[in-house]
Amino acid sequence: xxxxxxxxxxxxxxxxxxxxxxxxxxxxxxxxxxxxxxxxxxxxxxxxxxxxxxxxxxxxxxxxxxxxxxxxxxxxxxxxxxxxxxxxxxxxxxxxxxxxxxxxxxxxxxxxxxxxxxxxxxxxxxxxxxxxxxxxxxxxxxxxxxxxxxxx
Amino acid sequence: xxxxxxxxxxxxxxxxxxxxxxxxxxxxxxxxxxxxxxxxxxxxxxxxxxxxxxxxxxxxxxxxxxxxxxxxxxxxxxxxxxxxxxxxxxxxxxxxxxxxxxxxxxxxxxxxxxxxxxxxxxxxxxxxxxxxxxxxxxxxxxxxxxxxxxxxxxxxxxxxxxxxxxxxxxxx
Numbered sequence: 001x002x003x004x005x006x007x008x009x010x011x012x013x014x015x016x017x018x019x020x021x022x023x024x025x026x027x028x029x030x031x032x033x034x035x036x037x038x039x040x041x042x043x044x045x046x047x048x049x050x051x052x053x054x055x056x057x058x059x060x061x062x063x064x065x066x067x068x069x070x071x072x073x074x075x076x077x078x079x080x081x082x083x084x085x086x087x088x089x090x091x092x093x094x095x096x097x098x099x100x101x102x103x104x105x106x107x108x109x110x111x112x113x114x115x116x117x118x119x120x121x122x123x124x125x126x127x128x129x130x131x132x133x134x135x136x137x138x139x140x141x142x143x144x145x146x147x148x149x150x151x152x
Numbered sequence: 153x154x155x156x157x158x159x160x161x162x163x164x165x166x167x168x169x170x171x172x173x174x175x176x177x178x179x180x181x182x183x184x185x186x187x188x189x190x191x192x193x194x195x196x197x198x199x200x201x202x203x204x205x206x207x208x209x210x211x212x213x214x215x216x217x218x219x220x221x222x223x224x225x226x227x228x229x230x231x232x233x234x235x236x237x238x239x240x241x242x243x244x245x246x247x248x249x250x251x252x253x254x255x256x257x258x259x260x261x262x263x264x265x266x267x268x269x270x271x272x273x274x275x276x277x278x279x280x281x282x283x284x285x286x287x288x289x290x291x292x293x294x295x296x297x298x299x300x301x302x303x304x305x306x307x308x309x310x311x312x313x314x315x316x317x318x319x320x321x322x323x324x
Binding site: 020028031042134137145 | 153178181182185186198207224238291
């Protein structure tokens with residue numbers, strides 16, 4: 001096999017490394033100023049990276065996980081303060097997520113749906129919400145965009 | 153960003169938020185070279201409702217009453233989209249408690265220390281986290297002993313070993 005001669009580019013990499021070191025050594029203020037310039041030069045949404053952009057399926061999977069976690073967390077917190085039995089009903093196949101409360105008092109037995117959330121057309125639909133604070137804020141805090149949440 | 157931080161400090165003084173600290177790319181920039189980012193990640197203990205649910209509503213109400221508008225998952229405060237993130241695990245909670253007190257121009261603020269940032273990057277484990285972690289280690293700003301203790305306490309040793317095998321063959 002013929003031996004090829006390739007140019008020595010080590011000085012290019014060394015220069016890059018030196019530049020990187022110089023940038024890292026700048027003050028925080030100077031570095032943030034650079035970031036601010038980058039933001040102006042390339043505003044958000046100017047281009048889309050198809051490799052890193054979340055697909056609808058990935059989005060749906062993430063929403064599903066977050067909704068389950070939020071309902072379970074809410075049920076856990078509520079269970080500490082109430083005697084009712086709380087049942088999380090998760091239908092991942094059709095994307096319906098419910099929280100049901102069963103209780104018995106002097107009047108009799110009650111069966112209440114406290115929460116019903118579903119995922120449809122890449123949106124999170126709050127069909128029913130009997131939580132005191134409203135579940136929407138928790139959904140937003142968990143990272144689901146406000147624009148993706150709809151109330152029934 | 154100076155004005156943005158001043159607003160965050162005022163929120164803390166007004167009791168709208170508890171202790172906050174900067175994480176994410178802007179915190180990393182404190183230690184390594186600047187990288188493209190669009191928002192400021194602010195970690196905090198969210199005020200919990202009576203039912204224990206975390207809620208961002210009081211924060212947004214406070215800011216919107218002062219004319220700041222939501223922008224996607226963030227809220228724009230003086231030109232910087234700020235994303236408020238709850239301390240979602242014990243590691244973040246600890247990072248928040250031990251954040252470094254720093255000054256940006258004239259404004260006091262807090263950033264996660266390099267060791268906590270490294271541990272969080274390892275925990276999240278996205279490609280960009282690994283890139284930043286390599287840079288952090290290369291800068292020599294990390295106290296290796298402190299990082300080892302931190303990783304052990306939060307059960308991140310296996311992730312660290314895997315990271316070392318993949319990216320740091322020469323790590324001592």
